[in-house]
Amino acid sequence: xxxxxxxxxxxxxxxxxxxxxxxxxxxxxxxxxxxxxxxxxxxxxxxxxxxxxxxxxxxxxxxxxxxxxxxxxxxxxxxxxxxxxxxxxxxxxxxxxxxxxxxxxxxxxxxxxxxxxxxxxxxxxxxxxxxxxxxxxxxxxxxxxxxxxxxxxxxxxxxxxxxxxxxxxxxxxxxxxxxxxxxx
Numbered sequence: 158x159x160x161x162x163x164x165x166x167x168x169x170x171x172x173x174x175x176x177x178x179x180x181x182x183x184x185x186x187x188x189x190x191x192x193x194x195x196x197x198x199x200x201x202x203x204x205x206x207x208x209x210x211x212x213x214x215x216x217x218x219x220x221x222x223x224x225x226x227x228x229x230x231x232x233x234x235x236x237x238x239x240x241x242x243x244x245x246x247x248x249x250x251x252x253x254x255x256x257x258x259x260x261x262x263x264x265x266x267x268x269x270x271x272x273x274x275x276x277x278x279x280x281x282x283x284x285x286x287x288x289x290x291x292x293x294x295x296x297x298x299x300x301x302x303x304x305x306x307x308x309x310x311x312x313x314x315x316x317x318x319x320x321x322x323x324x325x326x327x328x329x330x331x332x333x334x335x336x337x338x339x340x341x
């Protein structure tokens with residue numbers, strides 16, 4: 158049986174506060190740490206109402222479901238990519254960005270509901286900043302025992318590198334965009 162990925166995207170938004178001084182509204186200056194501490198991560202995925210939530214409440218499904226689950230990532234079963242993202246299905250001992258980190262404590266409300274559905278077959282929940290994806294050295298070669306040949310990660314992960322990363326870059330600063338994913 159194969160492994161699939163559930164892939165979602167969030168963006169960090171910053172709260173601006175203003176005060177009125179002499180009939181003029183001015184932004185309240187805050188330290189960089191205060192700005193980060195008051196930021197909120199929100200899902201940028203598109204969502205629709207999940208009818209199964211209302212039809213079968215005993216199944217404990219979420220109220221929302223992604224309306225376009227392949228908006229940012231095609232959903233391909235790419236074990237090289239899974240290996241790089243979180244050392245999942247890493248049969249070739251590829252370098253990876255991070256071990257699974259679990260879900261972030263400040264996960265967006267929409268995604269929190271989906272992530273905590275009553276699913277026993279989900280595992281290796283994790284997240285990465287877009288900065289982590291950009292900084293990873295994708296141009297690595299490895300030997301594939303199955304096909305007895307050398308392969309290059311730039312080629313095996315080209316869809317992700319050439320399609321997903323540019324879509325994510327359009328969303329904003331690389332420190333303010335993150336991907337959240339798990340496998341099942």
